[in-house]
Amino acid sequence: MAARIITVAQQKGGAGKTTVAAQLAVTWARRGNSVAIVDIDPQRSLASWHGWRMEHHPDGAALHLSDVAGWRLGTELDRLRDRFDMVVVDTPPHAETEARAAVRAGDILLLPVQPSPMDLWATRTTVEMATKEKTDALIVMNRMPPRGKLPDIMLEKLLEEGLPIAHTKLGNRVAYAASMMEGKGVVEYQPRSTAAREIGALAMEVLATLKGRAKKR
Template identity: 30%
Template sequence: MDWSAAREGEPLFSVVGLPRASIHKEISQVGQGYDHIIIDGPPRVTDLARSAIMASDLVLIPVQPSPYDIWAADEVVKLVQEATVYKESLKYAFVVNRKIANTAIGRDVGEALAAYPVTLLSATITQRVIYAEAAAQGKAIFEISAEGPATNEIEALVAELMEFGK
């Protein structure tokens, strides 16, 4: 939420903080009037994460190309799979985030994630300074650079998510 507070001027969209394990009970009320809701949850197994997953139709699991993130993904995948017992329609996928271009680990992360029964999106997000700059200003990437690699990455991710979520 810090990034949204850094913004000067009118926000592009509403940002609401619900740091409690009852998101799945409150989401229908909070989300009235919106076509899409993004829940940015904790990257670890907690009651808050469980609630966020149960409130979701689609769970995007960002994984950095590092052994630590790949190992940590195991716990999140198990949590999401547990949720499918109660919510069979739940969709979930990995996205490679903060990929370092032209590195072996950046190329090999897909192979490591293939060990999981989880879709790996083809869109990836590369490590770029512009993402940190946009967050520091409370802006979306396209407000900083209407065209460019970062904007193209986000547009590709959104297009793939919209298709995957059908």
């Protein structure tokens, strides 16, 4: 079966794209899938994390890295489709040609959104891009605080606009960043933690969403 391509994108920088991409990739790999990660963000944060992982955690779940220029993405994805079960693409912020190509190529677009007005405004632009490229989008509420009015207001605004929101929400937890510092995913770093349960639930929800939408086509 051809790989399922998961594109992680957000017009606003700092929304947690790379962390979500890395954490999901490790989670799927730990569950027996062959996984490739593709970094087309000029900052190369995902590639840097993978390098640290290979140096300091070489016995971790295997992840193949493709660190390519964005203009080569189509060719690279063609090469990866028949070799892996899952391909996770980390994109640059802003509506650049490379990000648009990655959204177009994806089977699903995951869009991390923090509880802030700036993230909300940027989200509309990214969803519009996904609609134009005919790629299904799924908003992932990220770094959610345990309490406060702003997250509820954000959710209400997103629902009012009819935007697709994942049931699973990721909390503002130190474990995500701490695991990245170790070159790990949180399912390796603290497998019994709340963070590990959250990312595991999101990984399952993404796969279920892909299957459900495939049946409708």
